[in-house]
Amino acid sequence: xxxxxxxxxxxxxxxxxxxxxxxxxxxxxxxxxxxxxxxxxxxxxxxxxxxxxxxxxxxxxxxxxxxxxxxxxxxxxxxxxxxxxxxxxxxxxxxxxxxxxxxxxxxxxxxxxxxxxxxxxxxxxxxxxxxxxxxxxxxxxxxxxxxxxxxxxxxxxxxxxxxxxxxxxxxxxxxxxxxxxxxxxxxxxxxxxxxxxxxxxxxxxxxxxxxxxxxxxxxxxxxxxxxxxxxxxxxxxxxxxxxxxxxxxxxxxxxxxxxxxxxxxxxxx
Numbered sequence: 001x002x003x004x005x006x007x008x009x010x011x012x013x014x015x016x017x018x019x020x021x022x023x024x025x026x027x028x029x030x031x032x033x034x035x036x037x038x039x040x041x042x043x044x045x046x047x048x049x050x051x052x053x054x055x056x057x058x059x060x061x062x063x064x065x066x067x068x069x070x071x072x073x074x075x076x077x078x079x080x081x082x083x084x085x086x087x088x089x090x091x092x093x094x095x096x097x098x099x100x101x102x103x104x105x106x107x108x109x110x111x112x113x114x115x116x117x118x119x120x121x122x123x124x125x126x127x128x129x130x131x132x133x134x135x136x137x138x139x140x141x142x143x144x145x146x147x148x149x150x151x152x153x154x155x156x157x158x159x160x161x162x163x164x165x166x167x168x169x170x171x172x173x174x175x176x177x178x179x180x181x182x183x184x185x186x187x188x189x190x191x192x193x194x195x196x197x198x199x200x201x202x203x204x205x206x207x208x209x210x211x212x213x214x215x216x217x218x219x220x221x222x223x224x225x226x227x228x229x230x231x232x233x234x235x236x237x238x239x240x241x242x243x244x245x246x247x248x249x250x251x252x253x254x255x256x257x258x259x260x261x262x263x264x265x266x267x268x269x
Contacts, residue, residue: 005208005211008210009214010196025239027240030189036155039156041159042106044163046159053103057100057103060218068094091145118163118167124157128154130177159197220250222267
């Protein structure tokens with residue numbers, strides 16, 4: 001079956017948003033909507049083959065965790081994040097927490113074989129989103145990576161809910177209530193990220209094929225922190241130029257590496 005190019009465009013926009021968020025450039029808070037969309041898409045297309053999923057998700061996580069441990073050790077002599085235990089630091093990984101999180105979520109989802117699962121998940125997503133002020137307070141009481149895991153749970157539920165029209169309708173109401181609360185770091189990112197995925201599913205499909213680019217987005221997600229470290233020194237921290245340069249450099253680097261070194265796909269997606 002041909003891929004929905006709307007969704008492939010959302011993948012590209014999501015990766016760009018994540019780079020923007022981590023760059024700290026103007027609009028960075030909006031960029032977090034990319035992580036919401038990434039998470040929802042990961043459960044929308046949940047893989048029931050745990051072995052295949054582990055190769056796609058955990059192998060890159062292990063490889064890049066070691067890479068960033070070495071990176072931090074070379075930079076300041078401490079491979080771990082300040083204030084976190086080695087285990088917390090390994091699971092957090094600045095941005096790599098998403099990979100073990102989505103692996104566990106998808107394995108759990110694959111075990112729940114019920115035609116009512118999208119409806120149940122849409123109701124749960126609505127409940128979490130409607131309770132955003134209280135749910136956010138619970139999240140903020142934890143250290144990384146638990147705060148990130150808890151923040152992403154509604155997004156993971158949305159991905160499953162989006163498999164049916166009823167689930168989309170209920171989820172849309174939940175996103176509306178979440179937006180009503182106007183909670184910084186939650187309301188707008190969830191509305192934009194969740195809304196983008198809904199639009200990609202519901203709107204007429206575009207004919208432009210962007211898969212050569214979208215196939216590189218997991219790789220961009222994995223390497224962009226290193227690219228930002230380089231561009232922060234070239235064009236200065238927290239600028240649009242730095243964010244754009246890091247995204248483009250990551251994209252070109254991943255595309256070239258995947259093309260000319262096919263074995264690299266095992267760690268670049």
